[in-house]
Amino acid sequence: MPRCGPLRYAALLAHSGAAMSDISTFEFTDLDGRTQSMRDYAGKVVLVVNVASKCGFTPQYAGLQALWQRYRERGLVVIGFPCDQFGHQEPGDAAQIRQFCSLDYAVDFPLAEKVEVNGSGAHPLWRWLKHEQRGVLGSEAIKWNFTKFLIGRDGTVLERYAPTTKPEALAADIERALVES
DSSP states (O other), X not given: OOSSOHHHHHHHXXXXXXXXXXXXXXXXXBTTSOEEEGGXXXXXXXXXXXXXXXXXXXXXXXXXXXXXXXXXXXXXXXXXXXXXXXXXXXXOOHHHHHHHXXXXXXXXXXXXXXXXXXXXXXXXXXHHHHHHSOOGGGOOSOOSTTOEEEEOTTSOEEEEEOTTSOGGGGHHHHHHHHHHO
């Protein structure tokens, strides 16, 4: 068995993540090296975003933090997944990423360790997200940093948003998810 928890191992075995029915099946490692289970967010609305520190969309961190502050008491969780697959725009290690996010954008929402979102090394959660909610013209591929997925309280993917979609544009969908799901 590879060096990862049993839930992540099950996710690794799943073909493209397609066999998993909801987000609670997955785990990720946070910036402090601790394994986090998505099961811990059961009953919450979750916004999952691939992030980068040196991207033209990096100022979206401020909007993501604003959503987190505005809705967390009502059940929203924002999770950033640093990714270096697009133009080498997340070159830092965990300490550098944390320092940048906290000093430049006062980010205090959960951040994962750096992951891949495309290709054979894609994190199982990202394989599943892409399968559940395809992008433009049915493509599963993540096209750039700051692609966003909104997950309902039942653990299913509700929406996928392009990197160009600013966080504040998600407010109505988040409100609806907090009430409906």
